[in-house]
Amino acid sequence: MDWTLQLNNGEYRNWVAVGHALSLMCDGVRPWLDREMKVFHRQLQATVGAGVQCTCVYTPRGRHNKWHDIIGCRWAAAIQNYHTGDPDKIPWYQSKSNLWDHPDHGPWEIAKLFMSDLGKNGRRIVIDAQSTDATGLISLITWCGYIGVPQNLAIDVMDTRNRRWAHNPNQKLNNEEKEKAFKGIKDLLKIPKLATDCDAEKNLAEIQAFEDADLNTIQQAEVHVLKEFILDVRRNDKTLKSINKKLEKLATTQGRSISESSESFQMLILIFIYQTFLIFCKSLLQKSRTLLLVIFLILSVQHLGNGTLSDSK
Ligand SMILES: [Zn+2]
Numbered sequence: 001m002d003w004t005l006q007l008n009n010g011e012y013r014n015w016v017a018v019g020h021a022l023s024l025m026c027d028g029v030r031p032w033l034d035r036e037m038k039v040f041h042r043q044l045q046a047t048v049g050a051g052v053q054c055t056c057v058y059t060p061r062g063r064h065n066k067w068h069d070i071i072g073c074r075w076a077a078a079i080q081n082y083h084t085g086d087p088d089k090i091p092w093y094q095s096k097s098n099l100w101d102h103p104d105h106g107p108w109e110i111a112k113l114f115m116s117d118l119g120k121n122g123r124r125i126v127i128d129a130q131s132t133d134a135t136g137l138i139s140l141i142t143w144c145g146y147i148g149v150p151q152n153l154a155i156d157v158m159d160t161r162n163r164r165w166a167h168n169p170n171q172k173l174n175n176e177e178k179e180k181a182f183k184g185i186k187d188l189l190k191i192p193k194l195a196t197d198c199d200a201e202k203n204l205a206e207i208q209a210f211e212d213a214d215l216n217t218i219q220q221a222e223v224h225v226l227k228e229f230i231l232d233v234r235r236n237d238k239t240l241k242s243i244n245k246k247l248e249k250l251a252t253t254q255g256r257s258i259s260e261s262s263e264s265f266q267m268l269i270l271i272f273i274y275q276t277f278l279i280f281c282k283s284l285l286q287k288s289r290t291l292l293l294v295i296f297l298i299l300s301v302q303h304l305g306n307g308t309l310s311d312s313k
Contacts, residue, residue, distance in 0.1 A: 011172035013218050015165065018173055018181045019225035020218075021207045022161050025185045026137050028203030030129035032194060033137065033147070037107035037129075040082075040146045044110065045101065048074040054097040067092035075100050079113055082145045091115070094123045108132075114144040134161055134228070141188075148193050156184040166232045182211050 006012050054075040056068045068076035075097065083090055090113055099109040108128050112118060115136040118126060126132050132140070138161055141147055142154035160181045164173065173181070186207060194200040210217065 007215060007219060007222070009172070011174055013215070014173040014175065014178035015168065015171045016218050016222050016225050017210060017213060018160065018165055018178055019228060020210060020221040021182055021185050022134055022157075022165065023224065023228060024203045024207050024210070025157070025189060026134045028189055028200045029137065029141070029194070031199045032197050033129045033140065034107075036147055037111050040144070041103075041107040041110060043146070044075070044078050045106075047078045048101075053101055056097065065092065068097070079110060083114065083143055084145045084151060085143045091117060094118055111140050111144070114142075115139045133231070135166075135232070138162075149188060149191055153184065153188050153191070157188050160184055166229065171229070182207070 052074055054068065054073050056073050056076070059066055064070070065076075070076050070080060076092070080087055080090060092113065094115075094117070095109050095112045099105040102109070105127070108126060111132070112123065112126055115126075115132075116139045118136060122133075122136070126136060129137065138154065138158045141149045142151065142158050164177060164181065186204060189200050189204040189207070210221075213221075
C-alpha cells in the first residue's frame with residue numbers, strides 16, 4: 001500500500017481536516033480558558049469564604065459521595081453548583097482538594113472535576129490549559145456552567161471529537177460530516193464571550209481558510225493529526241506507546257522526501273492494523289466464550305427437560 005495514496009482519498013483528507021480544525025479550536029480557546037478559570041477560582045473562593053479549606057476524609061463506605069460531605073464541605077458544594085452534568089458522575093477522585101484554595105494550582109485542580117477520566121498520568125500532567133488535551137478541554141467547556149458556552153454547541157463539538165473523529169477506525173468522513181463538524185467548531189468560536197478574544201478570532205480565521213485547503217496544506221497538518229489520533233488510541237491500549245515514539249521521530253524529520261516518509265508511514269500503519277486486529281480478536285474471543293456458555297446452558301436445559309419427561313413416562 002502506498003501511503004501517499006491515502007491523501008488522494010477525499011474522505012481521508014476530510015478526516016485530517018476535521019482533526020486539524022479541532023486542534024486549532026483548542027489552541028484558540030486555551031488562553032481564554034486560563035483567564036476564565038482564574039476568575040472562576042476567585043469567585044469560588046469568595047463564595048466559600050477566606051481561609052476555608054476542604055477537610056473531608058475519604059470514606060470508602062460513604063453512601064452518596066465517598067470523597068466529600070456535600071452538605072458540610074463548602075468547596076465541594078460550591079463546585080457542584082456549577083457542574084451541569086450528572087452530580088453522581090463528578091470525578092472527585094481526580095482532584096486534590098488540599099490544592100483547591102491555592103492561588104496558582106487551585107484553578108486547574110478544580111477544572112479537573114469538569115473533565116472526563118484523565119487517567120493516572122493525565123491527573124499529574126494537567127496544570128493549565130496548555131497541558132490539557134482536546135478531550136479534557138472540551139469536557140471542561142461542556143460541563144462547567146461558569147464558562148458559559150451554550151451546552152448544545154459544546155456537546156456537538158464533543159460528539160465530533162470523541163465519536164465521529166477519534167472513534168473512527170477507517171479515518172474517513174464524507175463531505176456532509178466534514179461540513180457539519182466545521183460548522184460546530186466555528187459556531188463555538190463565535191459565541192459572544194469570545195467575540196473580542198484575539199486568539200479565538202485568529203484561529204477561527206485559520207479554520208475558515210483550512211476548510212478548503214489544498215493537498216499540500218493537508219499534508220503539512222497530517223503528522224500532527226495522526227499523532228493526536230494515536231494518543232487517543234493509546235488511552236485504550238498502552239502497547240501502542242512504541243508507535244507514538246515513532247511518530248514523534250517522524251515529526252522531527254519532516255524535511256525528508258515523501259517517498260522516505262511514506263515507507264515509515266506504511267510501517268506505522270501496519271503496526272496499527274496489527275494492534276487493532278489483536279483488540280478485535282480479544283473481543284471476538286470474549287464473545288465466543290459467551291456464545292459457548294449460552295449454547296451449553298440451552299443444551300443443559302434441553303437435556304434436563306428430556307430427562308424429566310422420560311422420568312414422568
Ligand atoms: Zn470536601
